[in-house]
Amino acid sequence: MATQGRRPAGRAGKGSPVRRNKAAPAQRFPPPKPPKKTAKVVFDAPEAEPEEPRTFRLGVVPGATPGKWIDAWKTRMPHVPVELVPIEVATQTESLDDLDAAIVRLPLADDSLHVITLYDEVPVVVASIESHLLAVDELTLADLAGEVVMTPIDDPLGPLDIPGAVAPTFAPLPVADAIATAATGTGIVIVPMSLARLHHRKDAGHRPLIDGPLSTVALAWRRDHTTPDVETFIGIVRGRTSNSSR
Missing domain, CATH: 3.40.190.10 (Periplasmic binding protein-like II)
Structure with missing residues (x-):
């Protein structure tokens, strides 16, 4: 005997709720293994030979x-x-x-x-602090006429042609001694400026010799x-x- 209103089993009619399968659980994978570290290859550089001590x-x-x-x-x-x-x-x-x-x-x-x-270097005339030559700011070879001009043994300028200059009656002296002698008023000496400063004395002064030879x-x-x-x-x-x- 057929039963009215029954629908075949396994079929959902219109408007009937549809049963859905539950979502399958997510698959879990183990974390990826880190890449193996590659060992660095170190080459031993030859050590530089130390420099020999020297001066x-x-x-x-x-x-x-x-x-x-x-x-x-x-x-x-x-x-x-x-x-x-x-x-x-x-x-x-x-x-x-x-x-x-x-x-x-x-x-x-x-x-x-x-x-x-x-x-x-500019040459300078070194003379006693009381010399009239120091009354001016600069000198020329012509200003030295009549002066006793000493030429040091260790002369740094070479022979000088000074018209009217007088040669000393004593033997040549080293620069330091010639400057000390000039300080006494016995004569004058011409040297590069650095030597006049090196052997500076309170009783002597110097002035540039503008037409003298450079050192x-x-x-x-x-x-x-x-x-x-x-x-x-x-x-x-x-x-x-x-x-x-x-």
Whole structure:
């Protein structure tokens, strides 16, 4: 006997709620393993051989002022100390045999040397503080006529032709002694300004000799002894920095 109103099992009629399957639980996967670290390959660089201890020996004639260059050297080359070696103008060429370089006075006639001009010095007349020559601000060679003009043994300027000058009756003296003698009023002496300042005395004064010969100060070294240290010092006196190209 058929039953009215019944619908076949398993079919949902219109308007009948539809049962949905519950969502399947999300699958869980283990976290990815971090990549294996690759070991760094370190190559052992050869150690630089330490530099041999050394000293830069710089000769200096009286009156030269290398202070600013020495300061620059100490900053740039702190591992190489500088030894300042006093030398005399008369023997400056021979002194270079035992030096790395030297600050000298020109002229310096020797083909075995490299020479770089640094600066010129004005000559001055040194006289007693009571001398009439000090009454003016500057002097000329003509103003020295009749004066006893001393030429030092270690003369840095070379022979001077002074019309009317009188030669001293005593033997030549070193610059320091000649200046001390000039202070007594016995005579006068002509030297580069730096030497007058170096041997300054209260009883002596000096005035520029405007038509006198300039004294040129230079850096010199043996051609066969151009070492890296010498090249570094050349760069310093020429104003090159540590990053400058030659």
